Amino acid sequence: MNHWLTAPILIPLLGGILQALMGYAPIRLRRTLALATTTLLLVSALVLLAMASDGSHRLYAFGNWQPPFGIVLVLDRLSALMLVLTAVLALFCHLFSIGGADEGNRQFHGLFLFQLMGLNMAFLTGDLFNLFVAFEVLLIASYGLLMHGGGTLRTVPGLHYVVLNLVGSALFLISVGLIYSVTGTLNMADLALKIPHIDGESLNLVKAGGMMLLVVFGLKAAVLPLCFWLPRAYARATAPVAALFAVMTKVGIYAILRVYPLIFGDSAGALANLGMHWLFPLALATLVMGVIGALGAQSLKTLVAWQVIISVGTLLAPIALGSQASLSAALFYLLSTTWTVAGLFLLADLVASQRGSARDTVVTAPPMHNRTLLSVLFLVGAVAAVGLPPLSGFFGKVLILKSVTPGPEMAWLWGVLLVGSFFSLIAYARAGSIVFWRTVSGHIEDTRPLKARTATATGALLALSIVIVALAGPIAQYTDATAAQLKDRDAYLDILQTPVVGEDD
Amino acid sequence: MELVFALIIGTLTASGVYLLLRARTFPVVVGLTLISYAVNLFLFATGRLSTGAQPVIGSADTYADPLPQALVLTAIVIGFAMTAFVVVLSLRNLADNEDDHVDGHQGSRIPQPKSEEVPRQ
Structure with a gap:
C-alpha cells in the first residue's frame, strides 16, 4: 500500500472542487489557485516518477481489499511516464490559458482540472471497469472544454464528438461485460492469469470482447476508420484546450499498451497477440490518411490536427509489432510528439492573433506582427514534428525505424514512414512559406499585442523538443526499462500477492 | 427467460442503432438512450440470470x-448524466443553426463556408 499513488488523482479533484465552488471569485485568485494545483500535480508526478524508476510495481488498494477484489491503482514505469508527460503539458497549457483564453466561462479551470483527474486515473488504474470510469470522467470534462469559447462553430463538431464517444462508451461496457461473464474478474492482473486457461465456447466470447475493446481504444486513439471526427473538433477548440487534447489520443494508445501486452500478450494461450495483426496495417493507413489531410489543410490549426493523426499512426505501428525495442522507440516518440503537437496548436493561435482577419488560414496576407519570433517557433515545431535532424522527432523516428526486424513489416513501415515524413515536410513547408514569407502590401488592423505569458508557454513547450535531444540518453534508458517492464508479465502479476491488510510502508 | 431477455436486448440495440443513424438530433438522442438500456441489461446478464437469489x-x-449489479448502477448514473448533456447540446445546436440536423444544416443545401474556413485564393 502506498498512499502517494492517490496524489495525482486527489490533487486535481480537490483543486477542481475548489474552482467549482468559487466561480464568482475574482479571476486573479482563481487563476493563482488553478496554477498552484497544476504545479502541485507536476511535483507529485515527478515524485511518482522517481519512485517508479526502481522498476517495481507499487499498489494502492481502495478500501484495503486484497486484490483481485476491489479496485487497485498500480504504479509502474509506464504510468509514471504518462503522468509526467501529462503534468508538464498541462502546466504549459494552463499558463497559456491564463493569458486570456480562460475568460468567458467561470468553470474553465474546474473543467481543466477534472480533465487532468480523469487522465491521471486512467494512467494509474489496474482495473478494467475503473478504466471505463476514468474515460468517462475525462470525456465529460472534455465535452465542456471543447465547447469553451462559445460560438456556433464549435456546436456541430462538439455534437459529433459527444455522440461518437457515447457509442464508444456503450461498446466499452459491452466488451467489459463479455470479458467479465467468462472470467469473473475485471482486475487486469487477474485477467492476465485467467485468460490463458479459457477454452471451448467461452474463448469466442472473450475474443469478441477483446476485439471490441480494441475498437473502443482505436476510437479514442483516432485510428483510421474512426479518425474523421478529430480534425474538425480539434481545429475549432480553443488553443490551450486543443493543446491539452494532444494527450487525449495518447490515452487510447496508453490503454492499448497497458491492456494488450499484459492480458492478450505472448503468453495468452489461444488469444496471444489478439488483434495486433489488424492494428499494424490500420496504423500505416492512419499515417497515410494523416499525411493526405495535412497536405490538404487550409489552416494551421487543421494542419496540426492532422499531425495528431500522423503521430497516432506512427506510434501504433511499432506498438502493433510489439517487440521490446519497438515499444521503447514508440514511448520515446510519444514523449516528443505530444509536446511538439501541443506547442504547434498554441503557436497556431498566436499566429492567428497577429494576422488580423486572415487568422491562421494558409493564404497570403499583409505582414504579421512579431513575424521573426513566430516564424522561428514554427520552424522549431515543424522540424520536430516532421522528424528532421537535429530535434527530437528525428530521434524518435530513427529509433522506430531501427527497432523493426527485417521482413515484410520492415519494408512497409520504412516505406510508409519515410515517404509520409517527406510529404508532411512538404505540407509544413507549403504552409510555412505562404503564412510567413509570402506577403501582400497593406497593414494589419486591430491586432492583439503578443502577451509575454502566452509566448513563453508556447516557446517552452516547443523548446522541450531540444531538451529531449539533450537528455536523449537518460530518456532512452528509461523507455528501454519501461518496455522491458511491459514485456515482463510475471512481475505485474505479483501485485496479486501483495499483502494489503495491516501493512504500512 | 433467457430467450426473452436476449430478444429484448437485441430489439433495443437494433432500434437504437437504427435511430442513431437518423439525420435529426432527437432520434439520435433516443437511439443513444435505447442503446444504453440494452447495454445495462447486457451487463446485468453477465452475472447469469437467476430468480429469488440475493x-x-x-x-x-x-x-x-x-458485481454486475454494481457495474450496472455505475453505468446507469454515467449514462444518465451523458444523456442530459447530449440533450442540452442538441438544443444548443438547434438554437445556433436553426435546424436540428446533426450536421447543423440540411444535406440538400450547399454548406456555407464557415468563417474559419476561408477558401483559398
Whole structure:
C-alpha cells in the first residue's frame, strides 16, 4: 500500500472542487489557485516518477481489499511516464490559458482540472471497469472544454464528438461485460492469469470482447476508420484546450499498451497477440490518411490536427509489432510528439492573433506582427514534428525505424514512414512559406499585442523538443526499462500477492 | 427467460442503432438512450440470470453475483448524466443553426463556408 499513488488523482479533484465552488471569485485568485494545483500535480508526478524508476510495481488498494477484489491503482514505469508527460503539458497549457483564453466561462479551470483527474486515473488504474470510469470522467470534462469559447462553430463538431464517444462508451461496457461473464474478474492482473486457461465456447466470447475493446481504444486513439471526427473538433477548440487534447489520443494508445501486452500478450494461450495483426496495417493507413489531410489543410490549426493523426499512426505501428525495442522507440516518440503537437496548436493561435482577419488560414496576407519570433517557433515545431535532424522527432523516428526486424513489416513501415515524413515536410513547408514569407502590401488592423505569458508557454513547450535531444540518453534508458517492464508479465502479476491488510510502508 | 431477455436486448440495440443513424438530433438522442438500456441489461446478464437469489453470501442457498449489479448502477448514473448533456447540446445546436440536423444544416443545401474556413485564393 502506498498512499502517494492517490496524489495525482486527489490533487486535481480537490483543486477542481475548489474552482467549482468559487466561480464568482475574482479571476486573479482563481487563476493563482488553478496554477498552484497544476504545479502541485507536476511535483507529485515527478515524485511518482522517481519512485517508479526502481522498476517495481507499487499498489494502492481502495478500501484495503486484497486484490483481485476491489479496485487497485498500480504504479509502474509506464504510468509514471504518462503522468509526467501529462503534468508538464498541462502546466504549459494552463499558463497559456491564463493569458486570456480562460475568460468567458467561470468553470474553465474546474473543467481543466477534472480533465487532468480523469487522465491521471486512467494512467494509474489496474482495473478494467475503473478504466471505463476514468474515460468517462475525462470525456465529460472534455465535452465542456471543447465547447469553451462559445460560438456556433464549435456546436456541430462538439455534437459529433459527444455522440461518437457515447457509442464508444456503450461498446466499452459491452466488451467489459463479455470479458467479465467468462472470467469473473475485471482486475487486469487477474485477467492476465485467467485468460490463458479459457477454452471451448467461452474463448469466442472473450475474443469478441477483446476485439471490441480494441475498437473502443482505436476510437479514442483516432485510428483510421474512426479518425474523421478529430480534425474538425480539434481545429475549432480553443488553443490551450486543443493543446491539452494532444494527450487525449495518447490515452487510447496508453490503454492499448497497458491492456494488450499484459492480458492478450505472448503468453495468452489461444488469444496471444489478439488483434495486433489488424492494428499494424490500420496504423500505416492512419499515417497515410494523416499525411493526405495535412497536405490538404487550409489552416494551421487543421494542419496540426492532422499531425495528431500522423503521430497516432506512427506510434501504433511499432506498438502493433510489439517487440521490446519497438515499444521503447514508440514511448520515446510519444514523449516528443505530444509536446511538439501541443506547442504547434498554441503557436497556431498566436499566429492567428497577429494576422488580423486572415487568422491562421494558409493564404497570403499583409505582414504579421512579431513575424521573426513566430516564424522561428514554427520552424522549431515543424522540424520536430516532421522528424528532421537535429530535434527530437528525428530521434524518435530513427529509433522506430531501427527497432523493426527485417521482413515484410520492415519494408512497409520504412516505406510508409519515410515517404509520409517527406510529404508532411512538404505540407509544413507549403504552409510555412505562404503564412510567413509570402506577403501582400497593406497593414494589419486591430491586432492583439503578443502577451509575454502566452509566448513563453508556447516557446517552452516547443523548446522541450531540444531538451529531449539533450537528455536523449537518460530518456532512452528509461523507455528501454519501461518496455522491458511491459514485456515482463510475471512481475505485474505479483501485485496479486501483495499483502494489503495491516501493512504500512 | 433467457430467450426473452436476449430478444429484448437485441430489439433495443437494433432500434437504437437504427435511430442513431437518423439525420435529426432527437432520434439520435433516443437511439443513444435505447442503446444504453440494452447495454445495462447486457451487463446485468453477465452475472447469469437467476430468480429469488440475493446478492449476499450466506443468507440463502444460492446467491446472485453482486458485481454486475454494481457495474450496472455505475453505468446507469454515467449514462444518465451523458444523456442530459447530449440533450442540452442538441438544443444548443438547434438554437445556433436553426435546424436540428446533426450536421447543423440540411444535406440538400450547399454548406456555407464557415468563417474559419476561408477558401483559398
